Amino acid sequence: MSEKPASPKSEKILDAAEKLFALHGYDGVTLRQIATTAGVDVALANYHFGRKLALFSAVFERRAAHLNEARRSALRACQANAGEGGPSVEQIIEAFLRPLELAQETGDAGWQHYLALVAYINNSPYWGQRMMSRLFDELVLEFIDALRQALPGAADRDLFWCYHNLSGALTLTLAQTGRIDTLSQGKCLSSDLQAAYDRMIPFMAAGFREVCMKS
């Protein structure tokens, strides 16, 4: 699972780029800032990764397989535990979300930055279509298949739009913008992922049922 880094410094570069791209977006970050943050020379990023865009892609790809694996095994586990009818909508959504919470609970700040970067990319009219599908569609379609089974008779269009709602709420959560902190005057905190997921799971499950089972 853990590929050995090409070099210690190239990992530092990826870490720095991950953090800065997540916060400021692709164009909001310079290679110089990345190099400074990583404590290396400006040209080293170029040496290891080539052009800026390739570095961006490398950051995006670095943790994608890990993430997909964690989600896939959570889905498999809940499918194995479920009876003949398969897992419930709640269980499937939980399998989709909880691995993200765990990733951010490891204390590895890198995961938090990575997920904020995914949020940035997913919500971008420019990058969203360009970069998400290749790495994530296959697994997302597995989840949607599972949901289709849990929601007999659901129309595909309804399923996809419901997934869109889930994806949007999740994206805003991962971005951790701090907006809910202000809006709620401190009653809720962007950084409190457990509170977010605890409510997202029943919320989304009820939404899926309402829209997909109205028949």
Place this chain on the structure above:
Amino acid sequence: MSEKPASPKSEKILDAAEKLFALHGYDGVTLRQIATTAGVDVALANYHFGRKLALFSAVFERRAAHLNEARRSALRACQANAGEGGPSVEQIIEAFLRPLELAQETGDAGWQHYLALVAYINNSPYWGQRMMSRLFDELVLEFIDALRQALPGAADRDLFWCYHNLSGALTLTLAQTGRIDTLSQGKCLSSDLQAAYDRMIPFMAAGFREVCMKS
């Protein structure tokens, strides 16, 4: 409602900036691109608006009052139509969403770009907290008050987190990234806002009820 433009060309600049900022974000756009798109000289943006950041703010502010007014009167209207108990969760959410649909149906592409820009800002860890609250919190809190009334006994924290889910789904919708087009293999289209809102309203209403009325 329609303030007269400071000059014909300054409106062109705002239109161009709105479109480009929405697509590429603040740092992804140069003043030269904006000027070229607007068909004016580079220095004119500076003359009318000052620094780049001030132009960005001007774009963000230009349509905010219109949008808030449209939403506020939709809320007032559904409150007036409702009986003693006040409007339902569905009606409140509809009042929150439908004005956006209408704005984009006027054929004015500017509104579409503007709403995509709001999506960009709302989802940005950098701009989200910095720019959303001043213009939008007051009205959002009115909506949350209405929801609190429609969901008796709801805890504030639950209400805010549910609003966060609604806001996230809406944000991804407004960004119109085209991702759902690919994921669904054309069964759903980002540009089909009516399809999105038709499902968002029952979806979100069911989610609010599930989380806020579990008592």
Place this chain on the structure above:
DNA sequence: GTCTATACCGTGATAGAC
């Protein structure tokens, strides 16, 4: 008051010397 032409100077990505 509105707008254009142009110049300034810092900073960016990237390539080539070491």
Place this chain on the structure above:
DNA sequence: GTCTATCACGGTATAGAC
């Protein structure tokens, strides 16, 4: 692997035309 040079492009100020 690292240091440094290159050269284009960025935001912005100024001068003056209409």
